[in-house]
Amino acid sequence: MLGLPRSTEVNRRIAKEKLYANVSLTSQVRDIIKEQIESVVWRNKLADSTIGVSPGEAVTEIQVFEVHLRQRDLDKRVLTAIAKAIPYKILFVLRFGDEAQAWIEVSSTFYRTDWLPLNKLTLRFEGLNLDAIYDNLARQIAGGRLGKEGDIDEAVDRDRERQKLEREIAALEKKVSREKQFNRQVELNSELRRLRVELEGTL
Numbered sequence: 001m002l003g004l005p006r007s008t009e010v011n012r013r014i015a016k017e018k019l020y021a022n023v024s025l026t027s028q029v030r031d032i033i034k035e036q037i038e039s040v041v042w043r044n045k046l047a048d049s050t051i052g053v054s055p056g057e058a059v060t061e062i063q064v065f066e067v068h069l070r071q072r073d074l075d076k077r078v079l080t081a082i083a084k085a086i087p088y089k090i091l092f093v094l095r096f097g098d099e100a101q102a103w104i105e106v107s108s109t110f111y112r113t114d115w116l117p118l119n120k121l122t123l124r125f126e127g128l129n130l131d132a133i134y135d136n137l138a139r140q141i142a143g144g145r146l147g148k149e150g151d152i153d154e155a156v157d158r159d160r161e162r163q164k165l166e167r168e169i170a171a172l173e174k175k176v177s178r179e180k181q182f183n184r185q186v187e188l189n190s191e192l193r194r195l196r197v198e199l200e201g202t203l
Contacts, residue, residue: 001093001100001118001119001121002044002064002093002121002122002123002125003122004044004046004064004125005050005051007050007051008044008045008046008050008051008064009043009044010042010043010044010045011041011042011043012041012042013039013040013041013042014040014041014042014065016033016034016037016040019033019040019081019082019085023081023084023085025081029075029077029078029081032075032077032078033078033081035070036069036070036071036073036074036075036078037067037068037069037070037074037078038068038069038070039067039068040065040066040067040068040082041065041066041068042063042064042065043064043065043066043093044063044064045061045062045063045064046061046062046063046064046125046130046133047060047061047062047130051125053127053128053129053130053133054128054129054130055129055130056129056130056131056132056134057131058131058134059088059089059129059130059131059133059134060088060130061088061089061130062088062089062090062091062130062133062134062137063086063088063089063090063091064090064091064093065082065090065091065092065093066093066095067079067092067093067094067095068095068096069094069095069096071096072096072097072099072115074094076110079092079103079105079110080105080110083105089105089130089134090104090105091103091104091123091137092104093121095118096115098117098118099115099116099117099118100115100116100117100118100121101113101114101115101116101121102121102123102141103141104134104137104138104141106134106135106138106146106152106153106156107152107153107156107157109156109159109160111138111141111142111143111145111146112141113141113143123137123140123141124136124140125137135152138152139152139155142159145159145162146159162199165195165198165199166199168195169192169195169196169199172188172191172192172195173192175188176188176189176192
């Protein structure tokens with residue numbers, strides 16, 4: 001599906017009990033794992049020993065975990081828990097039926113692709129070291145929200161601010177549509193224009 005070299009293949013099923021053992025989980029998250037996940041397979045390992053790419057300062061290995069779902073959705077807290085249990089960066093590939101979706105965490109924020117047919121989920125593993133490969137994967141999966149270059153942590157901060165402004169604008173647009181008083185409409189529209197200008201500055 002991802003077209004990675006055979007040298008990276010692990011293809012080892014991970015027992016859910018191992019995930020429980022490596023991180024403290026609330027009973028609610030344990031229940032979600034049981035209800036929503038069919039199985040977890042450690043599909044690939046990207047490291048100097050498997051692809052001949054130098055480790056980076058922050059990323060020494062990238063693991064590819066394939067998560068088979070019982071439903072076409074997964075509570076994000078499950079991926080956060082798995083990420084805490086594994087001491088390496090993880091590229092998650094969620095599978096349900098004939099579709100798949102990629103998830104990746106960068107600066108404590110998860111990004112994901114749309115659901116795609118299995119043969120349409122393609123990613124480019126490009127970079128001079130594993131830091132660069134991981135950053136490039138994050139930018140691809142984020143679908144343009146993190147730009148193509150520059151510091152990725154700063155890009156995530158800008159994206160968080162952009163998403164906050166987008167939520168505020170959507171809420172204010174609803175207020176404007178419901179407001180009956182003309183003077184109040186003028187005030188709200190003025191604030192709406194200010195937020196839109198601020199949003200343009202983050203793009």
